[in-house]
Amino acid sequence: MTILIDHLHEPGTVEVEEKKVAEEQNELVLDAGFLVPKTNAFGHTFRDYDVGSERKDGVEEFYRINHINQSYDFVKRMREEYGKLNKMEMSIWECCELLNEVIDESDPDLDDPQIEHLLQTAEAIRKDYPNEDWLHLTGLIHDLGKVLNLPGFGELPQWAVVGDTFPVGCAFDESIVHHKYFKDNPDYENPAFNTKYGVYSEGCGLDNVLMSWGHDDYMYLVAKKNNTTLPQAGLFIIRFHSFYALHRAGAYKHLMNEEDIENLKWLKIFNKYDLYSKSKVRIDVEKVKLYYLSLIEKYFPEKLRW
Ligand SMILES: O[C@H]1[C@H](O)[C@@H](O)[C@H](O)[C@@H](O)[C@H]1O
Ligand SMILES: [Fe+2]
Numbered sequence: 001m002t003i004l005i006d007h008l009h010e011p012g013t014v015e016v017e018e019k020k021v022a023e024e025q026n027e028l029v030l031d032a033g034f035l036v037p038k039t040n041a042f043g044h045t046f047r048d049y050d051v052g053s054e055r056k057d058g059v060e061e062f063y064r065i066n067h068i069n070q071s072y073d074f075v076k077r078m079r080e081e082y083g084k085l086n087k088m089e090m091s092i093w094e095c096c097e098l099l100n101e102v103i104d105e106s107d108p109d110l111d112d113p114q115i116e117h118l119l120q121t122a123e124a125i126r127k128d129y130p131n132e133d134w135l136h137l138t139g140l141i142h143d144l145g146k147v148l149n150l151p152g153f154g155e156l157p158q159w160a161v162v163g164d165t166f167p168v169g170c171a172f173d174e175s176i177v178h179h180k181y182f183k184d185n186p187d188y189e190n191p192a193f194n195t196k197y198g199v200y201s202e203g204c205g206l207d208n209v210l211m212s213w214g215h216d217d218y219m220y221l222v223a224k225k226n227n228t229t230l231p232q233a234g235l236f237i238i239r240f241h242s243f244y245a246l247h248r249a250g251a252y253k254h255l256m257n258e259e260d261i262e263n264l265k266w267l268k269i270f271n272k273y274d275l276y277s278k279s280k281v282r283i284d285v286e287k288v289k290l291y292y293l294s295l296i297e298k299y300f301p302e303k304l305r306w
């Protein structure tokens with residue numbers, strides 16, 4: 001069988017090679033470079049929100065509620081509240097273990113505990129970018145903000161934790177998944193918020209844009225306020241990895257500044273591993289734990305405020 005390998009060597013360059021693979025069609029072969037599987041664990045193409053899979057109805061209902069409730073005011077309140085970081089004190093690794101309790105209802109491609117996804121993402125990156133240890137760690141921690149769903153963090157509903165993110169305070173772009181449900185969002189008819197720029201201006205920079213509230217922005221705040229030494233690109237990836245309207249559809253570019261354009265290159269690389277490493281192939285936690293503990297020690301304090 002012949003499948004395509006999309007092997008990235010450095011930011012911005014994509015080299016496509018062909019390789020005969022004897023294994024099952026959907027298997028991820030990590031030691032031969034990163035193979036993008038044709039289908040997800042349910043036998044469908046990735047991020048297909050319309051196909052009648054076993055997850056479709058739940059995912060659509062998730063986005064209906066998400067789109068109705070993620071308003072400018074809501075996001076402002078959440079950012080303020082969670083920016084206090086007064087919920088918990090724990091290490092990065094402790095948080096990885098906590099995440100075992102979370103199953104993401106917004107995801108058509110995955111129904112495993114999140115720790116699997118974290119390790120699959122990080123390990124897939126590590127194979128192709130052995131020298132970018134910051135990117136391995138970014139892979140490991142990018143979804144840790146999903147702990148917002150747990151009791152110790154206010155047990156936020158799924159619609160305020162997971163799913164794709166988008167700017168609030170300006171018009172909702174049509175490329176956003178299940179866009180039709182925005183019509184019941186309070187901001188939809190508000191002339192201050194429903195134009196191309198809304199409360200923003202040309203090239204204002206994504207740092208100044210309020211994004212729908214969830215695990216991305218929360219984890220960004222946690223990392224930043226606990227003085228991580230991760231590079232800017234790592235923080236950018238954590239903060240905007242669910243912003244598919246930007247990194248996949250190319251919407252909202254008019255809000256970006258020069259720095260965002262540079263960081264977006266790394267986000268696009270990261271996204272390939274975040275999305276296509278989702279599979280039923282398990283990683284042996286005990287085998288890789290020491291490596292990740294050493295990275296955590298390099299880039300984070302021992303205990304963080306959450
Ligand atoms: O369903 C997924 C999941 O919640 C991911 O963690 C998030 O980053 C994606 O953007 C989203 O579509
Ligand atoms: Fe995520």
Ligand SMILES: [Fe+2]
Pocket residue numbers: 117121142143274
């Ligand atoms: Fe992820």
